[in-house]
Amino acid sequence: MTMFENVTRALARQLNPRGDLTPLDSLIDFKRFHPFCLVLRKRKSTLFWGARYVRTDYTLLDVLEPGSSPSDPTDCGNFSFKNMLDARVEGDVDVPKTVKVKGTAGLSRSSTLEVQTLSVAPKALESLHKERKLAADHPFLKEMRDRGENLYVVMEVVETVQEVTLERAGKAEGCFSLPFFAPLGLQGSVNHKEAVTIPKGCVLAFRVRQLMVNGKDEWDIPHICNDSMQTFPPGGAKRRGVCSIDCALGEMHEDFKTLKEEVQRETQEVEKLSQVGQSSLLTSLSNLLGKKKELQDLEQTLEGALDKGHEVTLEALPKDVLLSKDAMGAVLYFLGALTVLSEAQQKLLVKSLEKKLLPVQLKLVESTMEQNFLQDKEGVFPLRPDLFSSLGEEELTLTEALVGLSGLEVQRSGPQYMWDPDTLPRLCALYAGLSLLQLLSKAS
DSSP, X not given: OOHHHHHHHHHHHHHOTTXXXXXXXXXXXXXXXXXXXXXXXXXXXXXXXXXXXXXXXXXXXXXXXXXXXXXXXXXXXXXXXXXXXXXXXXXXXXXXXXXXXXXXXXXXXXXXXXXXXXXXXXXXXXXXXXXXXXXXXXXXXXXXXXXXXXXXXXXXXXXXXXXXXXXXEEEEEEOOOSGGGGGGTOOXXXXXEEXXXXXXXXXXXXXXXXXXXXXXXXXXXXXXXXXXXOSSOTTSOOOOSOOSOOOOTTOOOSOHHHHHHHHHHHHHHHHXXXXXXXXXXXXXXXXXXXXXXXXXXXXXXXXXXXXXXXXEEEOOSSSOEEEOHHHHHHHHHHHHHHTXXXXXXXXXXXXXXXXTOHHHHHHHHHHHHHHHTTOOSOEEEEOOGGGTTTOOHHHHHHHHHHHXXXXXXXXTTTTEEEEOGGGHHHHHHHHHHXXXXXXXXXXX
């Protein structure tokens, strides 16, 4: 992940660990996430590992009839952070007796991250709602209505008060004899440093609420949204590829069973592919894991195809695979989970696949979340001994590294693990990724 992503995710966890504050993942897009900006939710978004949004070139004010401008967003508070590092996201993996890999990204030693929260005042929104109707003939609204998209309005942001410099320092050292570390590029002792400057007024995280269009020119922004609500009234194009489970903003899903059922629904769509199709999909994904840009390109291709109602053919061995709309939606769901994982984790997944470790790893993550999904306090918990009993030293080390990069610290003594509730979204994403790869591996 980029330094910018590392810090925005760390910031969101510190300010709002299990809430609806979404970290911005692209520095270049920050001007499109100010209050009143209109954004789209990514296809097959889920709040289990964080809904993902993409910018548009419009604000709510752009699609309203001309009139008075609302008051500026109000300042809800200032916060300062010093020496903020995010080792859990980038990785701090200690592999016993073999290799030690460290990588952190955060503030430079001389920097302090000063941020403020700005939000749209309820009275300002109420006045805007009374005074200005929707410009029903606006070309952007027409396009979104035809495509069946849901629109969201940025209502609150966390932005920098002053310019700040981020630095990344990484080091890998030790004996890299184990073969599964070769794909990670760990060959010898490596030191690496880089820096990026974030300007004043840069949005780092944001909250949204859904825009609702009632009739021709009436609009509203309700406080609560759910999966049955659509921006545009029924009767037009139906929203394709929306997440199957949503929730009231700021709330977490009920329990692990809800996540499990959601993942099962998506895997059932993938299961409808022929055995050769599943094998080809596995080959294609295996070649892309660890390559962030290529994964994003695939995601954009599938989203574009869904928008136009096209089917997509993935070129892979043993045979090209044709993805239907439903299959594309399911693949997009799992791509959303896989892109939450670091590139190092993605490469470890490929190695786990080769060594047939996915069933054990899936049971480990599943067992952990079944026991602690609603646990909101840190603690040490016993681990089922049978989960590791079949693993040799190399396989155990690989598994420890994979789950450790999602924040699940496993200790062989006991055996036991350290639970941190802030790691839940990344564990949910890992669970979904393991579920898909395990399903596809059965067809190979």
